Amino acid sequence: MKSNIPWLIAAVTGCTMIVAWFVPVAKDWRDEAGTWYEILAAIAFVLGGANLFTQHLQKISARRAGWGYSAVTLVAFVGTLVVGLLKVGVIPDDPNYPWSGYHQEEGSALWWLFYYVYNPLTAAMFALLAFYVASAAFRAFRVKNAEATLLLSTAFIVLLGRTYAGAWLTSPVPDEYSALTFPGLTAIILGVFNTAGQRAIMIGIALGVAATSLKVLLGVDRSYLGSD
Amino acid sequence: MLDFLKNLDRRWIFLAMLLAVAIPVVMQKTFPEKPTKLVQDAFDAIENLPDESNVLFSFDYEPSTEGELAPMAKALIRHCCLKRHKMFFMTLWPGGLPLIEQNIEDIISKEYEEEHFARGKDYLNLGYNAGREVAIIVMGTNFKRMFPTDNDKIPLDDPTLPMAHDIDRLDDMDLIVDISAGYPGMKEWVQYAASPYGIKLVIASTAVQAPQAYPYYPNQLTGVLAAIKGAAEYEAALGEKYPKYRDPAFNDAIRRMAPQLWAHLLIIGLILLGNGIYFAERIKGTRR
Numbered sequence: 201m202k203s204n205i206p207w208l209i210a211a212v213t214g215c216t217m218i219v220a221w222f223v224p225v226a227k228d229w230r231d232e233a234g235t236w237y238e239i240l241a242a243i244a245f246v247l248g249g250a251n252l253f254t255q256h257l258q259k260i261s262a263r264r265a266g267w268g269y270s271a272v273t274l275v276a277f278v279g280t281l282v283v284g285l286l287k288v289g290v291i292p293d294d295p296n297y298p299w300s301g302y303h304q305e306e307g308s309a310l311w312w313l314f315y316y317v318y319n320p321l322t323a324a325m326f327a328l329l330a331f332y333v334a335s336a337a338f339r340a341f342r343v344k345n346a347e348a349t350l351l352l353s354t355a356f357i358v359l360l361g362r363t364y365a366g367a368w369l370t371s372p373v374p375d376e377y378s379a380l381t382f383p384g385l386t387a388i389i390l391g392v393f394n395t396a397g398q399r400a401i402m403i404g405i406a407l408g409v410a411a412t413s414l415k416v417l418l419g420v421d422r423s424y425l426g427s428d
Numbered sequence: 429m430l431d432f433l434k435n436l437d438r439r440w441i442f443l444a445m446l447l448a449v450a451i452p453v454v455m456q457k458t459f460p461e462k463p464t465k466l467v468q469d470a471f472d473a474i475e476n477l478p479d480e481s482n483v484l485f486s487f488d489y490e491p492s493t494e495g496e497l498a499p500m501a502k503a504l505i506r507h508c509c510l511k512r513h514k515m516f517f518m519t520l521w522p523g524g525l526p527l528i529e530q531n532i533e534d535i536i537s538k539e540y541e542e543e544h545f546a547r548g549k550d551y552l553n554l555g556y557n558a559g560r561e562v563a564i565i566v567m568g569t570n571f572k573r574m575f576p577t578d579n580d581k582i583p584l585d586d587p588t589l590p591m592a593h594d595i596d597r598l599d600d601m602d603l604i605v606d607i608s609a610g611y612p613g614m615k616e617w618v619q620y621a622a623s624p625y626g627i628k629l630v631i632a633s634t635a636v637q638a639p640q641a642y643p644y645y646p647n648q649l650t651g652v653l654a655a656i657k658g659a660a661e662y663e664a665a666l667g668e669k670y671p672k673y674r675d676p677a678f679n680d681a682i683r684r685m686a687p688q689l690w691a692h693l694l695i696i697g698l699i700l701l702g703n704g705i706y707f708a709e710r711i712k713g714t715r716r
Contacts, residue, residue, distance in 0.1 A: 217565075231573050234566035238559035238574070245522075245558070302580070304526060314491075314526050322492035330691060334445045335438045338698040342706050352699065359696055362657050363689040364459035387464065395642045402643060 207419045213237075214417045252277060283309035354389060361386025430712075433705050441698065448694040452686035458676070459685055461664035470630045470651025471665040473603055474507050481602035482595065483513045486617065487531075489609035490523030493634050499659040499681035500632035501531055501607050503666055506678070509540045510670060514591045516601070518554040518575065520563060520612045525556045525579070548578075548589035555579030561616040568598045568625060599625045603650075607632045614641055622648045632658065660685045 213233050220230030256270035256277075282288075288309035290301035304311050343349050360366035366382025378384045415421035463471065474483070485505070489497050508515050515536075517528045532553060536545050545551055554575045557563045563574045572595070577583050584592040594600060598621050606629065608614040614631050622629040628650045631641050638654035645652055653662055659681030667674035676683060 227569050231566050231570045234559060234562045235573060237562040238557065241558040241560065241562075304529070311526070314523075318523075319491040319494070322490065323495055326492045327495065330449070331442045331445050334691075334695055334698055335441045337695045338436070338441055338702045339438075341699045341702060343703050352703075355699075356696060359692040362655070363692050364461075364685065365689055365693060367462075383464075390639065390642055394639050398640060399643045 203422050203425050206425050207422055211417050211419065214413065249277070249281070280310070280313055283313065357382060357385045358389060361389075430705065430708055433701065434709070444694055444698075445691065448690040449687040452690050455686070456676070456683065457686045458679070458682050459689070461660045461682060461685065463661040463665040463668075466645060466652040466654070467658055467661040468651075468665060469646065470632075470653055471507070471662060471669075473628055473630050473650045474504070474511060474513070474605075475669065477511065477513065477602050479512050481511075481513050482516065482591075482600060483508050484516045484518065484598075484601040484604045485528075486604065486606045486608075486613075487517065487519040487524040487528050488521050488613035489527070489607055489634075490521055491527070493609040494527065495684075496634050496656050496659075497607050497609060497632060498527075498531075499656065499684070500653050500662065501527070502535060502680065503659060503662045503678075504605055504607075504630075504632065504653075505531055505535050506539070506673065507666055509536060509543065509545065512543075512550070513602075515551040516554060516592075516595070517552065519556050520560055520616075521609075522556055522558075528553055528555075548582075548586075549591055552589060552591055553579040560612040561620055564598075564612075564616055564620040568621060571595050571597055571600070597625075599627050601627060603628045603630065605630045605632065608637060609634050610637060613637070618644050618648045656681050656684050656688060 213236075216226065216229045216233050220226040253274065256274050259270040260267045260274070284303055287299050287301060287303050289312070290299075290303060290305045290308045292298050293300045293302075301308075304314070341348075341352065341355075343352055357366075360369065361382040361384075366386070370381035370383075373381050379388060412421065416424065477483070485501075487501065505515065517532065519525055519528060532551065536551055547553075555578065557574055559566070559574060567574045572584050575584065578589060578592070582589060584595070598604075604617060604621055604627055606614055606617045608617075608631060614633055614637060617629055617631075621627055622644075629648065630651045630653070631649055632653040633641055633655070635655035638652065638658075641649060641652045641654065653659055660679075663673065663679045663681050667679070673679075
């Protein structure tokens with residue numbers, strides 16, 4: 201029963217989505233399923249938050265390695281949640297309803313956290329990639345065999361072709377041979393070799409998704425329901 | 429010397445990368461950009477639409493990729509403002525909503541203050557939808573089911589939002605612009621909007637995601653802005669058509685191409701140096 205009902209819901213919903221794609225009459229059912237999906241996706245945020253809270257709380261109470269980071273995570277999580285829910289710093293639209301303002305209003309605590317904490321922190325994390333890529337390029341990118349040589353040559357062409365250096369270095373090449381310039385070669389690599397590889401991967405993935413979906417709809421694969 | 433280079437502390441590499449990026453930022457040197465066909469097609473898709481066409485923007489990214497995607501968003505919105513297209517903004521990413529608000533404030537409200545763009549008449553913030561690709565599927569046939577109100581909770585049928593009255597399905601949009609950093613984003617818009625309904629779709633994507641866009645061009649994707657280079661090319665195309673936009677104040681991406689140039693050259697130099705050390709060691713080992 202514990203696995204049959206969830207499977208039945210998944211199977212009926214999945215079949216509805218497939219049928220609605222081909223039968224216009226079933227369009228309303230698909231829209232209904234879509235609305236339910238939106239509700240469930242929103243509830244998943246709450247479950248995710250609760251899971252994050254309990255996991256980190258357990259780590260702190262057990263004093264496991266790195267529990268200090270968990271404490272920072274919890275403080276940030278709870279702090280953001282509280283200022284967002286209580287609309288700290290939001291000026292009410294209607295003075296008779298103190299919580300009537302927009303939760304992310306400019307100047308509010310949540311707005312401040314987003315622009316002055318979350319925004320710079322995530323941008324800084326992403327920017328650090330440049331430093332690690334440079335270090336990895338120096339230590340790991342070695343011409344050890346034919347495949348590595350091919351990879352390295354491709355990387356050089358694309359790295360140069362995506363900047364002004366590539367255009368400048370091959371600027372004496374006449375227009376009729378523009379395919380031989382660094383930008384031209386980059387376009388060929390991305391438009392031909394990359395496209396061919398990507399299409400092969402995409403078709404493979406699509407076939408895998410179709411097969412897995414069929415197994416889920418027919419109840420052959422129930423691993424997504426958990427082991428209990 | 430070889431031993432020093434072999435055991436080079438990575439902090440020297442970090443310092444070199446910092447200088448390679450920081451010096452060009454301070455120097456403000458820019459280089460000419462020529463739009464590639466992918467970018468020119470994206471530009472033409474907006475340029476060739478009749479004035480006041482419906483354009484749906486989906487901000488499917490968060491602040492982590494803002495450095496790369498914000499210049500694209502700005503250039504695309506500026507172009508739509510110049511053509512007085514009706515702009516609908518939405519996001520499938522929770523962190524995308526403040527970015528929509530910021531762009532509306534900075535560009536539509538401030539830069540185009542004299543044009544008097546009005547909310548609900550010229551642009552509309554629909555807000556965030558948690559439905560991911562299912563939201564796109566339902567919007568395809570029943571737009572208002574996924575977005576019954578705008579972000580201020582005003583029903584789309586309200587008289588103050590006339591631009592939304594005739595929007596019942598996704599194909600009531602003349603063009604979709606997806607600014608995408610991952611899932612849900614580019615692929616989902618291709619699969620559930622561009623392919624089934626034949627709606628024109630322009631993608632502005634991060635460098636890591638861009639290779640996945642090429643297989644869809646030019647059939648499902650009308651144009652592609654790939655990474656900061658794509659943004660710089662779009663700014664160049666905008667400046668070519670509208671000379672006012674050659675002003676460096678409007679060229680965020682073009683200004684970022686100089687740091688990118690030196691960072692790329694540094695990476696190439698480091699790869700060559702690393703391989704030089706590798707071969708020198710092999711030769712040394714053979715001689716022994």
